Amino acid sequence: MAQNHTENNNNKKSQDLRPARGLRPSWQHWALGDVNMSAKKADDTGGQENQNECFQTCKVVIIGAGMAGLSAANHLMKNNIHDFVILEARNRVGGRIIAITIDGRKMELGANWIHGILGNPIYELASANGLVNIIQDNKPHNVVATLPDGRRVPFHIVQEIYDAYFWFFKRCEEYFLCKYIPPDGIESVGAHIRLEISIYLEQFPEHERRIRNLIFNYLLNRETCISGCNTMEEIDLMEIGSYTELPGGNVVLPGGYSSILGPLTKDIEEEKLLKGHPVASVRWKPPLNGFKSGTSGRQPAASPARKARAKVEVVCQNGKKFYADHVICTIPLGVLKENGKTVFDPPLPEYKMDSINRLCFGVVDKIYLEYERPFLNPGLTEVLCLWDPIDPSEPIHERWFKKIYSFSKVTETLLLAWISGDEAKYMETLPFDVVSEKCTAILRQFLNDPFIPKPKRCINTTWWSQPYTRGSYTAVGVGASQVDITNIAHPLYMQPTCSKPAVLFAGEHCHPSFYSTVHGAYLSGREAAQTLCVPDTPPEVVLDVEGTADLSSWIEGISLN
Template identity: 30%
Template sequence: MRGLLVLLFMPGVIVEGIYPSVIVVGAGPSGIAAASRLLDNGITDITILEAEGRIGGRVNSTKFGEYWVDLGGQWVHGEKNNAAYDLGDPLGLLSKSVGPGRVDEESPIYRCYTSQGEVILKEIAKKLVIYAEEIPSDPSGMENLKTGSYGEHVNNKLYEFYDNHTEEIPDDMRRSLTHAVRLVMMSSEGAADLNDLSLKKIFEYEGTGGYQLVNWKERTYHTVLEILMKKIPNPEEELPVVNKTLLNKQVIKIIYDEEGVIRLMTSDGTEYTADHVIFTTSLGVLKADHEKIFEPRLPEKNRNAIETLGFGQNAKILLYYDHPWWNTNEFVFNLITWTDSDRKEMENDPERSWMLGIGFTVSVEYKPNLFFIWMSGPYCEAMENISEELFKNQTIKFIERFFGNHHHLTRPKDIIRSRWNTNENFRGSYSYPALASVDRDASPEDLGTPVTRNNKPVILFAGEATEPHHYATVHGAIVSGWREADRLINLYKNVLK
């Protein structure tokens, strides 16, 4: 007995049988990171409840044509202070993309197309896009802002650029260019509207050093999940994360009492119990359903963050061609602009207005038969809601309208779209610091504050929206999952001291 007591009281010792049951809600990067960390540290009584019929969350890799493609997270943003990069790079799985802002010999070709099928700004399109990419790191002029919004700052900086290039950019082109560039910037910042994004928080954001568009070569972002689960590099060392995951289990109620016992109900009527819950579902789901899910309601700090932090809207459209109509030896970034008259016409057409949310198109590295369309903002929902047949027909008409005058177009073999915004298990893409969150002093740290009972964390929150320094990223989601797993590991390593 004395020997057992000595063992129990040794700092950091894990003793089988004393560890709690843990339910992880969500099998995205944060949930898988948390579960893997717990398993790796001897906490094995784990169940993962995943609402979708697959693992991955907002990392959604699917077979399309001859390729595996990402409908969600795609690029590793940065080479320093980035968990995803640190996981993939030592294994030789990553490569620098040729994307916007790259100014060496591998720079992409920049073109600007109009809704009249014209190519404009041939000499200055590249300079404009690179200039726009640098705005987030240029605070000059922010002292003159009226609203404190990033959107106001972006507009001011763009009009400075136009004023310095009056010969290349006439006045009647400025509004359409501004709309297009703002859509591009919404895609990187995640905001539903740049005017709702806090400029102050943009300049406080702790980014990652190095190149910002690193890709997984022929692979997809699902690779990072396999690394987390230790399936890569050695499948024989894979952690049993998948075996502990139950799919199609949408959690609709979490009841936690004063004693700390937690009951979870899923939409199929099943009930589960646990000592701790790590909740990793998106901020979009929390915004829509937190009052219904949690009983009793969450503390004010968490609710304030849920209600005021922003959650953006982005979407992808991918076209697969047996015979690509573009030069597959080039990486081309196409900025999409609408004339004022064409925009007005489209706004009044409920079946086609979604096209106004398209900011740019690009070819895809390592996958030469793919053509990629990126959308941002509220028009994403309209695109997701139209029928499959109408969606495909209209996408082809969009290609014909913008590119038909300058290319010998071929017909795509297939077209797919993401559906993040209308899927009730996501309700959007990723988080951003909205002006309301600044006004009400809410932060990702507040969202990630655990709910405690008897000084013990019982409801823990992970996910990119809870990461103060790397929100809106997959690597931020991973770090948040590790953070909450470590919280439990440390709790149970020290509780018997």
């Protein structure tokens, strides 16, 4: 029976033809999925029971118990700051790190791999806690590339096109690294690669171009899952090289990626980690007379006097209020895009909202197909589907499945497919049996075998539909840049003279070179916490003289007598 499980992010271009990047998939990509079986309603409501407006006071409120939030909490504790509370909307921790068990094995709906070893804090954390298997089982990867009529493409042609595409993409990355000027009218990665493809195909006779073009199209479809976008025409050419890949390849945690959450949560007291507490509003500039002391708090840390001195008020959807000196906000970029204007009071500065809107937050979903018995050749690990390029004018219901570019073998009875962009959004709206039947039809078509069995279970992620993610991970869209990531991460101060910010931001979307990765989220959380750990410094003097355009004109107006 088909089921939907959902709730409510090695070198990318290795010579292995498998996909892989980190809250991004790269050539062994991980898409962001979530699971919620019978608990969906509970998670969607966030446990919104009436708390009769009880309140709690603390030094720091951390919004979100994903990697960034847990990293921030641990760094605070290491610096002897224990007066904090974590507010998590779901009824679980981990955010976009989650797995389910299928046929006795952990299947990741979120992060699959630790991407890179050298300089990766996630690898260091996993290694220090005995979560890494030093001996990695690198099985041979054997693919078959097939056309819609079932004909197979010789592997040497696939390898030829892969090698060409590898260098096309490398040249795109060089624009950021070397500040080259692109050809006129070329702004996106997709446009640049298609230009290179057209030049490359000129060397072949007409009858040899089509198959090669289909392989390029397959690689571009896969790249949308790697980068987290609808099409590669959305990704800024000058910024694609801003993402930094750590050396060392990809590492799989034998106990599943969620095993990394254990070391991060074991020292956090239960009363400091509040699940089922979706945040409704963040008021970060108190009234002149402070927050009024109303109903007495029910928590030991609640103090009317301390409440009045608080700089930030956080109100949850269940009515509970938290008053703190600082807030670390790890709300995903997709949710900030949707609710950023309404959650914060005062609203986020215009420069910050502009940057939030310029960045992409793509949708990438997984589809798992579980079978009663094996049916693929034991030596085969992936079936590549070489579709004709998608015609965007074609109705979405007639083309959504053409974004599924391959079926990879997880076990002999379990296949995995990926889908991105608008097609992924549409897939999330379909009945589970429809997804299962369409995948079966694709396999039968491309393998030219009408006896391919139907799966006994189909599991697909629905990251776009989840209110606490609204997408998968961050990409730098056309017109955006690293500056936008820096703008989003920039903290908010209650007053210019304050020594420490009232609101800090963290998450994968807040790291300028590791965006879309788990280690990027971890580092951003640690950096936000470190800002609060440094000793208070005397507020700097801010000179604000009306009518002066620059410092020299202000100095000229000073009398030295």
